[in-house]
Amino acid sequence: MTLHYPAPGASPASIQITREGRLKHFLTIEGLNRALITEILDTAESFASMNDQSVKKVPLLRGKTVINLFFEASTRTRTTFELAAKRLSADVLNINIGQSSAVKGESLLDTLRNLEAMYCDMFIVRHADSGASQFIAHHVAPHISVLNAGDGRHAHPTQAMLDMFTIRRHKGDFTKLRVAIVGDILHSRVARSQIHALNILNTGEVRVIAPKTLLPAEVEKLGVHVFHDLEQGLRDVDVVIMLRLQKERMQGALLPSEHEYFQLYGLTEERLKVAAPDAIVMHPGPANRGVEISSRVADGPRSVILEQVTNGIAVRMAIMSMVMGANPGGAA
Amino acid sequence: MTLHYPAPGASPASIQITREGRLKHFLTIEGLNRALITEILDTAESFASMNDQSVKKVPLLRGKTVINLFFEASTRTRTTFELAAKRLSADVLNINIGQSSAVKGESLLDTLRNLEAMYCDMFIVRHADSGASQFIAHHVAPHISVLNAGDGRHAHPTQAMLDMFTIRRHKGDFTKLRVAIVGDILHSRVARSQIHALNILNTGEVRVIAPKTLLPAEVEKLGVHVFHDLEQGLRDVDVVIMLRLQKERMQGALLPSEHEYFQLYGLTEERLKVAAPDAIVMHPGPANRGVEISSRVADGPRSVILEQVTNGIAVRMAIMSMVMGANPGGAA
């Protein structure tokens, strides 16, 4: 399904915040202010402590209906949202909307109207097209909140927030940190959202490390320092964020072989030595072991990859409860 | 899977009502009395007001297990039943029974026996064969209630009930109304159930408007006035119910092209002018815009199509709670 995104003038940044400054949708990190990002992180902290408890459930979203609208399959991401919603006591419906609406030629907007009419409260949207969740947020009824679970190459803001949460837990103050993002920046919605978040949080230095073919044009304008050499880029960094290499890229002209890529940009223990002694290593998962990261690093003492997964539940619970709390007050 | 329906003598009308006159199954509108239909509508009113509340959930079916037995795929209809059940606090299991039982050659009756043995309480049945839900109701254990979510060309009684609910909310007294049903009456289980309901509710005049090829033989015996001309049929009606045109029909000899059909039977604002000034327009969805209805009408001020969707939840909650309440007292 191809979407066309009119929404002239209505930037995702403006559409996701109510006039009172509260979170209504969660579509992109771009344009959020530091106070709001910090509020999300603080709220997530309160949920994170809950995971250890025997009963990991709070009634905050009891009676609310959350719809997983996944146009692009991702069991992994769907599962984290489903778990977060259920731990808030919401009812969750998984709808493979592409499949479903295609059968009877129902248009996307008609499908949205129908789900709205059933008094659903939240749509979790994942779509291969950039801007899809923004398009949907622009068109939904005022009582609905939309969360972006990944749209094309555009944004994956909940992933970026769980990364910020993980960094803050380990490192505290962002202003003194050097953070390097390594890999396919060009195609990565994760990287785009991370760069926005790191800059809003006033991170000391944000670096991207990649071959030229995997960097967007004018990437410096995003507020990053560019490195093409892994060891130079890793020097003295406090946080290393590895990106997943989409193997499809190999088949195009963008990349040499997996083996050659690992030689140049794969993270090994040896290479990690130039980073700060207490540097942490992150990856949004699932990692291609032996391609962008060695198993020793992925499973090693500096890796916080599994903490990221754990934190993903708390961060999504925080965002879900915040957009629902925003409903009574404001409107899109 | 082809079913054979013996059940001689046991009409759906008789099987769905207990000796005490309470609702045990909900298979067809045919044979219900006005008091019971009115009780369903009144019960639905009490649930409809709940939709606006922050917590849209009541514990009426807590601990009950509802099984969606969909032999015919319909995400849309399944979703409304699943939502209704969850808002009554029931546990819901979706079983693609055709797929599942086919794998190991298990017969339908064995599957039913197994689900019964697991102490499930309600089966929501959708099947391409007319009479399927009646067959199942005839064979299930006494503690199970069966709801027909559409069987072949036979009936779609919950759809008809939500339509009656929508009409009553807008128009009140049925005895003074002129209601026109437009489109493929021949193949429509929705139309069949609507005609029964309208007549039981003593509707002033029920009209069907369709080309001869899309009308059942002796359709007048159902208690309707037949029109082949759209404008004649729409004159002074208070309610216009458009049917979905199954595009498959186009490929047979039954219909001309979509374009030609729209010229003759498509509902436009222009044509709607001959109806009563406050006429409402209904459609069971999903609408084929530009085939049976123009987008301007579907999205226009007279359309109550999305209200129908909303009302569908309340009406299904009402029927579900009534058949469960009927369990202690009666038996099929």
Add this chain to the structure above:
Amino acid sequence: MTLHYPAPGASPASIQITREGRLKHFLTIEGLNRALITEILDTAESFASMNDQSVKKVPLLRGKTVINLFFEASTRTRTTFELAAKRLSADVLNINIGQSSAVKGESLLDTLRNLEAMYCDMFIVRHADSGASQFIAHHVAPHISVLNAGDGRHAHPTQAMLDMFTIRRHKGDFTKLRVAIVGDILHSRVARSQIHALNILNTGEVRVIAPKTLLPAEVEKLGVHVFHDLEQGLRDVDVVIMLRLQKERMQGALLPSEHEYFQLYGLTEERLKVAAPDAIVMHPGPANRGVEISSRVADGPRSVILEQVTNGIAVRMAIMSMVMGANPGGAA
């Protein structure tokens, strides 16, 4: 997905019991002691009485997350586990893990690590390879319990437990019973688990009845009496357990035609006459009527097949609540 099972020295029997002797995982019947099996049966009794109640739900696992990890499709078995978990008030996620992890080349262990990191509490594992659930139990974090829902030809311990529960309800004391298991012993994980359970419970005599091609080598070492003739084997037995004949076996050289098999090993009323007058007939389902069992027997007065299904919920609730209760105290 092919698994390799190292776990040298760590037998399933030892891995599933904590140092304090409580149940941590439930992987196999082999190696359990009689007291523990009896505790499971007794606990199941308390849940069985619940099925009759209007609200079939207890809050024992509220806030717990149960993951159905089915590498091998089985709607039927998945449904029983899902129902059992929901009636304990757990949240249930169904993950087709084979499909899911295959998409992005994620390895099984990475998938497990991720689900653990999301603070899931229990994995229900079904896999075509023998030893899969043991492998997973060996590798999961200490807070996770693993239940084997069938692994290759190895074990199906919850099925065996519901069978023991059904036998005990009808016959009481195992020490005086003659029990015959009939059919494809060679390929049956069910039979293997049943034989272990019957022997641990000190069953008077355990018989297997099958053609030589469907018996494992040295089957006598399992503690059974072997019969190749159905009538000889059924003589004076109190319990007849029929196995499902996998029709795939017919295509190999192992078996003659279905018809011929039924002539030799199919259970009919006539043949059942040599058994004890009050013998009960069991089958794990779904039965191949006319292949291993006649419909008259399957639906007849001696059949307890549907009771087995009912008991399956109570037994799985018992095991689930026991492994969760074991968590605070012990470790794998």
